Amino acid sequence: MILTTTLSVEGRTITRYHGIVFGEVISGVDVIKDFAAGLSNFFGGRSNTYEAELMNARTEALAELEQRASALGADAVVGIDVDYEVLGANNGMLMVTVSGTAVSLDEIAGP
Structure with missing residues (x-):
């Protein structure tokens, strides 16, 4: 499966449009992650805890x-x-939504 942000796939022709598809993940950030991220905020630097949570949710x-x-x-x-959003009373939830158009492509021409 090819996943791309572009509107076409180089060297291939779209032969059929199947419609819009979505993937959604809502992930909670717990107290320990909040505490660790708070330390990064206080002392400076990147929050590996939040970054890992964000990467997992996107994947x-x-x-x-x-x-x-x-x-x-x-x-x-x-x-x-x-798209990324924070939800909840204390912004304790992370929502990642991905959307795109599902398509069929022509066959790859052989040598």
Whole structure:
């Protein structure tokens, strides 16, 4: 499965549009992660705790998008957009949403 932010796949022709597909993940940030991130904020530097949580959520959302596109019979998802939001009373939840268009591509021409 090809996943791309571009609207086409170089060297390939889109032969069918299957529709828009989404992947969503909402991840909670617990007290220990909050504390560790607070220390990074206080002393300066990057928050590896939040960065790891963000990377995991994005990876899971892309995997869900790919699974949904595959279920439609798509070969690729083009025009992928990734959005991040914080939710909850204390902004304790991270939401990652990815969306794109599931498509079928022409066959790769052989030699």
